[in-house]
Amino acid sequence: MITKNEGRYLEQCLNSVGEIADEIIIVDTGSTDKTKEIAKKFKAKIIDFKWIDDFSAARNESLKHATKDWILVMDADEVIEEKDLKKIKDAIENAGSGLVGLQLEQRSYINNFFEGALKNDSDFGLVRQYPFYIPHNLVRLFKNNLGLGFRHRVHELIEDSISEKKLEYQKLDAVLHHFGSLKDENLIGEKTNKYSKIMLKQLEEEPENARYNYQAARMFLGRNDFSNALKYFEKTAKINPSYKLVFSEIAKIYLGMNDKNRAVEYFKKSMKHNPENPSPANNLAVVYMSIGKFEQAKKILEGQLKKHPNNQALRYNYEKCLENLKE
Numbered sequence: 001m002i003t004k005n006e007g008r009y010l011e012q013c014l015n016s017v018g019e020i021a022d023e024i025i026i027v028d029t030g031s032t033d034k035t036k037e038i039a040k041k042f043k044a045k046i047i048d049f050k051w052i053d054d055f056s057a058a059r060n061e062s063l064k065h066a067t068k069d070w071i072l073v074m075d076a077d078e079v080i081e082e083k084d085l086k087k088i089k090d091a092i093e094n095a096g097s098g099l100v101g102l103q104l105e106q107r108s109y110i111n112n113f114f115e116g117a118l119k120n121d122s123d124f125g126l127v128r129q130y131p132f133y134i135p136h137n138l139v140r141l142f143k144n145n146l147g148l149g150f151r152h153r154v155h156e157l158i159e160d161s162i163s164e165k166k167l168e169y170q171k172l173d174a175v176l177h178h179f180g181s182l183k184d185e186n187l188i189g190e191k192t193n194k195y196s197k198i199m200l201k202q203l204e205e206e207p208e209n210a211r212y213n214y215q216a217a218r219m220f221l222g223r224n225d226f227s228n229a230l231k232y233f234e235k236t237a238k239i240n241p242s243y244k245l246v247f248s249e250i251a252k253i254y255l256g257m258n259d260k261n262r263a264v265e266y267f268k269k270s271m272k273h274n275p276e277n278p279s280p281a282n283n284l285a286v287v288y289m290s291i292g293k294f295e296q297a298k299k300i301l302e303g304q305l306k307k308h309p310n311n312q313a314l315r316y317n318y319e320k321c322l323e324n325l326k327e
Contacts, residue, residue: 006076084174101169
């Protein structure tokens with residue numbers, strides 16, 4: 001792991017994985033609290049590393065010092081519960097020769113609902129009190145000595161490196177419980193500013209990178225700077241029209257501006273570029289319903305329900321649509 005002033009959570013994290021970790025490697029980028037003292041209690045190998053606005057560089061430094069067959073990458077504010085440690089051990093022992101990585105589900109806990117959040121029904125003691133979490137699948141467990149490395153200055157991933165080498169990873173039913181979103185608001189604000197600065201630096205280096213334009217757009221959206229968010233989403237769409245649900249993001253900005261005609265236009269584009277994803281069509285149907293076009297909404301929802309009969313959002317909106325048509 002990489003650390004900087006993680007005294008609050010580090011012990012909890014290292015305790016949670018102690019029984020499966022044969023060695024602990026910590027790259028520290030300038031802690032001034034008790035982070036290093038705590039790490040020493042766990043006989044960790046500590047490497048000091050000068051921070052250069054690049055999370056991948058720090059992560060890759062940590063990989064250089066790993067001597068065991070498999071690497072588990074964690075953040076200091078994450079824990080793994082005991083039942084999932086056994087799954088990790090079993091997965092490693094039974095991994096076929098072609099499998100080099102395992103994807104875990106990171107659950108970032110939050111106290112208030114946020115778009116994309118799911119209801120937390122975990123019975124794990126450390127997280128039971130938090131009502132919601134944001135899920136994210138990340139390859140955090142992978143074979144050593146294959147020349148794999150993290151990519152991107154911020155929101156770094158090992159997946160790109162695995163794909164470049166045409167190697168395989170698969171999903172493991174194990175959870176990384178993540179407390180980063182629950183930290184002190186000042187710390188979160190500091191972290192957001194730091195990430196924003198690195199995102200813009202990354203974009204400056206590669207202005208034609210769809211991922212970096214999309215991240216910049218999301219950053220501006222978070223600041224309610226809709227004109228810049230729109231600018232960078234549009235640039236993303238120009239570079240790669242199928243990147244995530246970029247046209248849906250543009251449509252939502254127009255909805256926020258109360259320009260429903262443009263929202264309709266962009267949800268239609270999103271449907272065209274993401275035919276297997278029901279979300280753009282569902283959103284389009286909701287816009288149609290809001291302007292009284294229930295027949296159009298009904299037709300779209302029926303088409304989607306044939307493909308996704310168990311989708312609750314589609315089913316809910318279809319029933320609302322039928323109710324309105326009866327009236």
